[in-house]
Amino acid sequence: MVNGAPRELERNSTIAGLLGSLDIDPRLVVVEHNRSILRDKGTYESLDLKDGDVVEIVHFVGGG
Amino acid sequence: MGIAIETSLDTSPLVIGGREFRSRLMVGTGKYKSNVEMSRAIEASGAEVVTVAVRRVDLNRANEEGILNHLDPDQFFLLANTAGCYNAEDAIRYARLARAAGFNEWVKLEVIGDQETLLPDTAGLLEATRTLAAEGFNVMAYTNDDLITALRLEDAGAVAVMPLASPIGSGLGMLNPYAIRTIKKRLTVPVIVDAGVGTASDACIVMEQGVDGILMNTGIAAADDPIRMATAMRLAVDAGRLAYLAGRMPRREVAVPSSPLTGMIGT
Numbered sequence: 001m002v003n004g005a006p007r008e009l010e011r012n013s014t015i016a017g018l019l020g021s022l023d024i025d026p027r028l029v030v031v032e033h034n035r036s037i038l039r040d041k042g043t044y045e046s047l048d049l050k051d052g053d054v055v056e057i058v059h060f061v062g063g064g
Numbered sequence: 065m066g067i068a069i070e071t072s073l074d075t076s077p078l079v080i081g082g083r084e085f086r087s088r089l090m091v092g093t094g095k096y097k098s099n100v101e102m103s104r105a106i107e108a109s110g111a112e113v114v115t116v117a118v119r120r121v122d123l124n125r126a127n128e129e130g131i132l133n134h135l136d137p138d139q140f141f142l143l144a145n146t147a148g149c150y151n152a153e154d155a156i157r158y159a160r161l162a163r164a165a166g167f168n169e170w171v172k173l174e175v176i177g178d179q180e181t182l183l184p185d186t187a188g189l190l191e192a193t194r195t196l197a198a199e200g201f202n203v204m205a206y207t208n209d210d211l212i213t214a215l216r217l218e219d220a221g222a223v224a225v226m227p228l229a230s231p232i233g234s235g236l237g238m239l240n241p242y243a244i245r246t247i248k249k250r251l252t253v254p255v256i257v258d259a260g261v262g263t264a265s266d267a268c269i270v271m272e273q274g275v276d277g278i279l280m281n282t283g284i285a286a287a288d289d290p291i292r293m294a295t296a297m298r299l300a301v302d303a304g305r306l307a308y309l310a311g312r313m314p315r316r317e318v319a320v321p322s323s324p325l326t327g328m329i330g331t
Contacts, residue, residue, distance in 0.1 A: 002123065003120045003121065003123055004120070005123070022121075022123055024121060028130050028132055029121055029130075030118075030161050030162075030164045030165050032161060037160055037161060037164045038164075039164045056120065056161075057120065057121045057123075058118050058119060058120055058121065058161055059118075059119070059121050059130040059131075059132070059165075060116040060117065060118060060130055060131045060132055060142070060144065060162075060165065061094075061116065061117050061118075061119045061130060061131050062092070062093040062094040062095070062096065062102065062116065062117065062131055063092060063093060063094045063115055063116055063117025063145050063147050063281075064092030064093075064094045064095075064115055064117075064145070064147065064232070064233075064259075064279075064280075064281030064282065
């Protein structure tokens with residue numbers, strides 16, 4: 001699941017690969033993987049995504 | 065111009081959580097017709113603290129622009145909110161996500177209790193404040209105008225308490241000046257009135273109560289001309305602050321002449 005919607009990924013996909021395929025600049029987003037925030041962006045390359053993983057990709061938008 | 069001189073008469077800078085801020089007016093970034101209009105209005109407001117929300121990136125809109133493309137994090141202090149969160153757990157999660165963006169450890173904490181009024185869930189707010197303060201967050205807590213909740217938030221570790229003037233987005237102005245004054249008198253941490261300011265006179269009256277600052281969004285963003293309104297709000301916050309510091313004359317229910325009673329001709 002990525003941002004609430006099911007998404008099929010290649011085997012051995014990483015967060016970095018996922019962001020790349022979505023054309024998202026990793027510097028402008030925060031990623032949560034199975035409820036755990038990836039504060040170290042190094043894990044974007046190292047973490048292997050598995051079946052059933054839940055990923056949230058968030059950023060700052062206008063708000064009060 | 066006089067504005068700079070007048071502002072300099074406010075000799076006590078706004079300090080929250082040990083950090084000094086250059087403006088007592090804080091502004092939101094929601095509801096603008098365009099990002100260009102938002103940027104210009106924020107500039108006109110003179111605000112340093114600018115609030116932002118945390119939301120999912122819309123994966124279906126390629127190259128969607130986040131707010132950071134229009135706000136220079138070196139120029140403004142980005143204060144993330146937890147708007148839209150209806151329990152402590154969600155608010156804590158959003159605060160942690162915002163911190164992971166790497167700008168600061170501050171959060172404008174909202175735990176909403178009701179969709180129609182957007183009034184706060186004070187039990188959830190206290191719980192989230194305790195947890196986040198223990199994690200090192202500087203928590204600015206959006207709350208109602210209830211003194212007891214405000215006191216408890218201070219005890220829970222909030223660096224600022226943010227009572228509403230009236231409900232979020234209502235533009236009704238300050239409904240209970242007595243409650244706001246009481247909160248300001250009793251709290252040690254700064255009191256920033258958040259929500260409900262609809263026009264410049266509302267902002268001025270809020271500042272005349274002696275509070276430390278105001279946060280507003282819709283009052284500027286929903287004006288016909290947000291850039292003009294942002295300027296008006298900046299001047300109104302300064303005017304209200306100065307009037308508070310100056311100390312207003314006592315109210316009297318009878319007239320008192322301003323001109324001498326003696327020396328009238330024909331007497």
